[in-house]
Amino acid sequence: MLATWKYRPRDTFIQSLDPRTRLIFLFCVIFGLSIPQIWDYRIIVPIFALSLTLYFIARIEWIDVRRAWIFIIVLVIFIVGLNALLSGRGGPPSVLQTQSPTLFEVQFYIPGTKLGFTVPITIIKLWFAIVQITRMLTMAILVIPIPYTMDPNIYGVAFRRMGVSDKISFAMDLAFRFLPTFARDFATTVDAQRARGYELETLKGGIAAKLRRLAPLIIPVVMQATVTGEDVIDAMDLRAFDTNKRTWIKELHYSSRDQIMLGLGVSIFVACCLLKWVFGIGGFFVPRFFFALFGY
């Protein structure tokens, strides 16, 4: 059975946009932050505010996105944020190469022994963690609404009308459609294995042992996918897929609001590139007010 995203038609500005506009806008923001490596809060915060506004006007019910949000918050704040705070990794090299006052030290020692190490938490690492969290949320906030607000029937045609080949468009369409199915299968497998006494939270042992213990979760999902794949191939062959030039029933048209959003997206991308590569603005730095906050 094919599970679907919790898509629901709503009378909102977001859902009135052409799917290509939304995808291109998303790519513009992601590319704008990723390609020129923008780490400057003065650029990130306005884009974050824009993403947040678009998210709220999508009017997605909290009950639908609650799990996605919990996951994103746990990942971004507790895993990525703590990783950035403790190690300073995952961003520009200047985070680790620049000297900065230490706020406090975290001790990682085996109790009763002198085995372990001390991690200094510096102002630069703290600021980097905040910027990293904001930057990731900016992109995540734009991605989260897509499954809930974009009709799964138009993924393929949207990519096709963006100039991608029929086969690749169909592969993208299928990948998007099967994503929630496999996510559900994975969750079901985890539940089924737990019912048999599998303890996911206590994956003990070294890396190899941990990996081996993940096999009962991964193998059923992958093997089920190979079986499902054969059925999908049969169904597509019966419908003469790949025998002649393909047509798509759904027509897509840009409206004036699409052009405005596309203009905004392209402007963000171009502005990020120009600011970084022409004017040298957009790199990582710690603002003075943040130092002042801690009395430096």
Next chain:
Amino acid sequence: MTNKSIWVFGTRQVVFGAMGAAIYGVLSWTTQFLQLPAAGNVSFRPAVAVLVFFGIAYGPWVGLLAGVIGNTLGDALSGWGFFWNWSLGNGLMGLISGLAMPMINDFRARADLIKGITWGTIGIALGMIFASLTEIFVGGINLNTAVVGYFLPAFLGNFIVILVLLPILMTAFAGVAARRGR
């Protein structure tokens, strides 16, 4: 799979490319809590074994599609954004692993398991070299960071993953394929 022509791109490749991408995306997303020690943007991905497996079982196009689309989906779902060079590196990983497809006759046989691991290792080495070295231009890092901070942890992590999980996947697949008769 009886037809060993690895460069055919038809319905089979489209479907399994999409399936591989969706599974790789989902598993990358759900298992990313395992962060590689000493690696910058690199997370420890048990899902890499699935990507290599799809390449070996269904050929280089499937591996390429699964790697490029799957990594993009996984990163997008996690909020990492889009890193074209890492997505392409993952695609290379799947594509090169897929070159082993015509050499594998019995997914349970020890010799074929070794071939799978060998090609998978070549795939992850070249894929991660590509991604790490392009990070010099994309991320502004130096060669030392690219090799020591990115390539080595990513390669070693992925190597351990395929060493442990790929034989299990291939052996399980042998049973499924035998039952399906394809």
